[in-house]
């Protein structure tokens with residue numbers, strides 16, 4: 153069978169270019185337009201990379217129309233139901249589910265690298281207590297590289313594996329320390345007695361004068377939150393990690409760049425924005441008025457937690473997390489959160505029936521519910537995106553490793569359509 157091509161014709165010169173069409177395992181085919189510049193002397197124009205496939209990847213697949221999310225081929229629903237976050241990390245990094253022996257070794261290895269260097273812990277004292285925790289995360293994760301000079305050869309696969317292990321192993325401790333510093337609490341070390349997720353919970357909340365209630369529902373909710381946020385294909389922060397990595401920057405610096413990108417409210421900062429919005433609405437009776445404000449073109453308010461660049465029918469992560477949200481609120485019976493949840497349910501109901509949202513295919517995304525879950529676990533609003541960063545570290549480093557393992561990896565270098573002043577001569581100051 154003849155392989156599929158797309159022909160591009162320049163009607164000014166009559167020149168044509170036959171571009172091969174590349175087929176992946178799933179999803180839309182891709183036009184290989186790499187010869188555009190050499191053959192037709194042109195670049196692609198695709199601001200915000202809406203139709204650009206920036207790489208090949210075997211890690212995560214999303215079908216935005218059908219609401220499908222697969223990690224290494226496994227549906228997110230099955231992983232959320234049956235797997236653990238650590239198993240998902242192993243899967244993302246290695247491509248296959250671990251055998252029981254591989255799982256135990258991986259779990260032990262993560263525990264072995266989970267302590268923070270005391271020098272790194274000292275870093276925190278330099279931050280103001282009212283710093284945004286994401287700013288602290290960017291600084292501390294970026295600083296990790298300075299402790300591991302001897303194992304920072306990005307050409308060495310063993311060093312790359314160790315960097316991945318250290319990042320995944322230490323990130324809960326870094327996040328917990330960030331929260332505790334802000335709260336003026338002492339640092340809690342990770343313990344060999346707990347699983348990865350229990351340890352995270354313990355490091356966040358342990359107090360010597362109170363019994364820590366590690367409710368299985370709460371631990372399960374945290375586990376699922378981490379699984380759902382572990383990777384999401386070539387989103388803004390992952391693309392940032394890849395672009396930074398393509399310059400052969402060290403992986404700690406690349407992940408710090410990813411954390412900085414995740415911070416934005418259009419990306420990982422949305423769950424924090426959702427909770428702020430729910431408190432701002434304040435009462436179910438104010439929901440219709442708020443929806444009108446969102447629809448008003450002269451008012452730049454967006455319904456936070458709604459819409460997604462890729463998911464245009466539903467976000468499969470939102471479906472999973474919505475159920476957990478209900479369970480958790482029932483189990484923990486937190487009266488403070490009940491009205492907030494009621495506002496969220498009313499917003500969801502009205503928005504899903506409203507033409508404005510239907511026409512634009514705006515559905516609740518994962519962040520619409522994740523903020524409520526994190527609040528009910530006792531995590532302060534400012535920390536929400538930090539939790540997202542903890543989960544996404546596995547995806548970022550798996551994507552970084554995949555890129556570094558490519559034989560022909562080159563520095564990423566987008567081009568542009570220049571629309572500035574035409575070439576002109578310098579004018580001496582006294583003649584302007």
Ligand code: CMC
Nearest residue numbers: 418419420422446454455456457458459460461512517519
């Ligand atoms: N509320 C109201 N209107 C919206 C919203 C929203 N949340 N999102 C998009 N629209 C409208 C937008 O005004 C535009 O309308 P029109 O065609 O009349 O100009 C249309 O829908 C298309 O919007 P867009 O900005 O071109 O869509 P996008 O694909 O570039 O943006 C988005 C995706 C997620 C940035 C956007 O939907 C948004 O800002 N949502 C709120 C923030 C949010 O929840 N972000 C979390 C995303 S999920 C977490 C993650 O995976 O990172």
